[in-house]
Amino acid sequence: MNNIQQMIHFLEDGSMEKAAEVLSKVKVSGNDEEKYILAEELLQLGFLNEAKELYELLLSLYPNEGEIKVSLAEVLVEMDNEEEAINYLDSIHESDPEFPRALLILADLYQMQGLVEVSENKLLQAKEILQDEPIIDFALAELYASLGRNAEAIKLYEALLTTGEDTFAGVNINSRLGEVLSSAGKFEEALPYFEQALEENIEINTLFGYAFTAYKAGFYKKAIELFLQLSELDPEYHSLYLYLGKCYESEEDLGLALEAVKSGIAVDEFNKELFQFGGKIALKMANEELAEHYFRNALVLDPGYLDAALTLNKLLLHQKRYEDVIEIILQMEKEGDIDPQLHWDAAIAFQNLEQYQDALKHYQQAYNDLKNNIEFLSAYGYFLIEEGNRAEALSIFRLLSHEDPLNEEWISLLERLEDN
Incomplete structure (x- = not known):
């Protein structure tokens, strides 16, 4: 058994003292080839300090050898010493055969x-x-894909497939091309690449990408089939359940959509989007109690979750539970600036509770953002009339009549306001 075999044996056996003895022996009396081969083996096994010692020793003997510098830089990268690694790589001369390899590593480091x-x-x-x-x-x-420069990435991935190789650095090019085409909104174009990748190897992230892209392309039955296949392979893949539910919703099967939500929540009880989607499905099924339960759970998970607050408020206003509406809005105010629609909800709630000053305050707070919303302006204008604020009501109905000059009701109101 030679020195290299001995040291690897001792390292794998956990005999660190004996391994250190062999390392010292190689450093002192081993030839340069033996030192390099052992350093390579140590790097592969993850014994970075030991590999670094040997590479540094070799570099002291061959200070201009690019191959040693690249190998030492790779060790330093593994040791999270990127700055020193860059220094070694930058010192490699353009004429060195290892210069392109150094450029690739540098590119990766600078991207990080x-x-x-x-x-x-x-x-x-x-x-x-x-x-x-x-x-x-x-x-x-890969760089262009990470930057969202999809057209450039697609062109390069397509060129790679013409080489006859479909895997580089452990990455399936068909799968990656499908992902980038999907990101670019070219959903139907992406599907054959996902299918080809899965024919070569069933991989759950690729399967999810295929299913999601089929969903985005509007092929809901196909997407359902793929999401169900994924759920069988990995029931814990929680991202699938929301889109499975949306596929069922698009197919107008609300019962199965709700079942998908329940299955997803069983896997991930902290997924606020699932609770929110489940609430909307429950509303479509006229199950207001379940809808409220889901919306409130979404808000427990994220007290500032605007979509949940808006849909819950819409339900509460429908049920004339005005105090509950105000409670939701007060909670949202604690989270920071609130959406103008919530101010409008508050105005409606306070108006119905006959707390008119508070209602006016929220109408005013919503006004700048909703002044182009005819429904809001109409509600605000009628409120001002009821409160006897005819001057402001006049300006509101002038805006409304400008937006809809043929609305006879507003024309009549405007005439009466101007006469007074």
């Missing part, structure tokens, strides 16, 4: 630091050197 323009420049520089190297096209495609 948010310096995407620098990252792109490094990749384009590498492509100038190795114009037909697929891994560079893959890296560029």
